[in-house]
Amino acid sequence: MSVLFRASSVGIGLNICTSVRSCVQSQQLRFAGHNKWSKIKRSKGAKDANRAKIFSKATRAIRVASKICGGDMTNLHLQSAVQAAKALQVPKDRIKDAINCTSKDTGEDLVTMRYDGHINTPSGRVLVICTALTDNKNRTAANVRSSFRKADGELASSGANDWLFDHVGVALVHKKKGYQETEDLSDSLSTERITINEEDEDELLECALENGALDVDFGDGDDNMHAFVACETSDLYPLVTALRENDYSVSEFENRYILKDETSSIDLDEESTEKFQKFLDKMDEDEDVNNVFYNSKLFE
Template sequence: MSGHSKWHNIQATKGKADAARSKIFTKIGREIAVAVKLGGPDPNSNSNLRAIITKAKQNNMPNDNIDRSIKKASGELGSVNYETIVYEGYGVGGSAVIVDCLTDNKNRTAGDVRHAFDKNGGALGSSGCVSYLFQRKGVIVVPRVEGLDSDALMMDALEAGAKDVVEEDDEVEVITEPNEVNAVAAALEKAGYKIAMSESTLIPDMYVDLDEQKLSTFQKMIGILEDLDDVQNVYHNVNLPDDDEEE
């Protein structure tokens, strides 16, 4: 079992309030659209769509919203074509940032992302400039509810194919290979565990510490990026204060 996990450090503002929830629904809707375009509207035969629907439900997205997104992507309600773009760059203090986007207008997205970096002491870089500092892994979050047996969870998770289990104060995090996260999550759910979140993500090999002023600037940049409709995920390697992790 490894030491303290920094999972929340790369989830700076995700899902914090009702206002943010609406934005999350919009972002998930775009993911559904891309999944339907690539693999069809039937989750039984489209494993990627099935995983995104699970993610949507974990974020309390109403079934009507999910169904409407699928119908829109399949052409029943009109459709928009989204393109996946990944930006890499540097924040203040030499911090590393990766921005995943889904957009129907590359020029708009590039301008918005570049503006967020430039106005906050950062700079966009070329493809590959910081991605080598991260590893893609699957993360499953199990809330520490009353009666949870952490030892049993660890054994069940490892038996299901997990690579590591990390205990936090209010949750247990199960680490998997990125292509196995859905199968492990399904096995744990079948075993009776509540799954708060499961997804493939990027985790940095090492974290950097910023002084108070640079940290404030960095957090402002991350907030601006995550508020952009075209941005799906923002990953970074900065140690954030505990109060930001728990918001």
Template sequence: MSGHSKWNNIKRKKEKTDGAKAKVFTKIGRELAVAVKEGGGPDPASNSKLKDCIAKAKAANVPNDNIDRIIKRAAGDGDENKYENIVYEGYGPCGVAVIVEALTDNRNRTAADIRHDFDKFGGNLGTTGCVSFLFNRKGVLIIEREDQAEDKVMEDALEAGASDLQADEDVFEIYTEPDDFSGVLSDLTDKGYEFETAEVQMVPSTYVQVPESKQNSMQKLLDVLEDNDDVQNVWHNWEAPEEEE
């Protein structure tokens, strides 16, 4: 079993993205296109990066027609913008570790924007490797508990190849090695499970609490980073407080 539950942090991110589906779909579409061009072509059977992106897109309810159209367009010889993957690392208020994964066609613009955001909300942009050692890349699948028996979910998850499962009050958190993520997702989907979220994430090994006086700045930093069109993912180790119903 894992230690600290991740669901509260994931839920905050999910609630925000649920309210901005168009932007989410656009970002996932860009990620799919880059996976086709950089990962080895349009066939997910031979392109593991694309396979994981498709799984992420489906979990985010991107329509299959949209996914197919993006892949076909990316496989062509169009003159679309050339995007590059860049990872930024830094600290938020009170030493919260933050990793920002971006896809950009202008690295100078993106770097300036992200540095400005960190500075504005009490953080600072660091150097490569300054916080990444505090995270592990894992596949994360979240299933609502509802009336499902924990023993059955655990059995199915482990049989599918999951490395860990944690039972939260509201959900089951299933973890996989990155290379096993697509297979576990496919197997559990075939067994009828539906997911609140399913993607490969940077999962913190330790968490940081932020005093109430700094929580607003911390949340604003995360919000402005996630709203940046060049930013694909924002990972952090803030142990966010439970939100009141």
């Protein structure tokens, strides 16, 4: 993945940073688009029918991460799993139990798998990448293959959709330096009156670029308190560490797949959305599958 821009001088000034920011804003960034970061801002209310399975997936990821680091909460891999669980509103006691469950869960037999494929819809072919955490690769592959076929889709070889997606690290960062968020992001935003100005954004941009960021999206939606910072996957944890050391609140971070070019996204009509949503629901029900990435915009 080519780098959009990277600050090489540690002493870069705000005037230079502002110039870079203006240049960035005048371009069509390859990360720009309707849905580029949607998966990191997870649904705050899991569907009742799938809530237990969704919670199970989240706590399973915590147990695996905790096993690897011995429950050390300074470990960023464990922190990432915990933050993801909090975003899904997993109860605190379940998170705590998962962190402390290192002696009960072996974790060594769990491996990460990736599956590429497509789903045919009336609006067009939707390309999909699924990732899974499993202790039985044959079982998971069979279940995922069955879900694709039932949705009028087909699996391809792993990596087949690399031409469409970039694998990047993404962090959700509060724009105001020194601001400490509560565990409930929505409560934090509703109870605090925070003013974000261009200097705040310039300062965050400067810090992010100096520490390996490829892109900083300040957003233009309802949530103007946060920015999404993207980087190479290998740079995610060092970048998160650097941002926190510079007094920025990083509430969520993960490695994920995003579209290289948002023009390759297809808009699904109502019929296609209903069909594709059934496939996504099936993926939610599969306890091994932990993420699904795709190149479509659902009908609203």
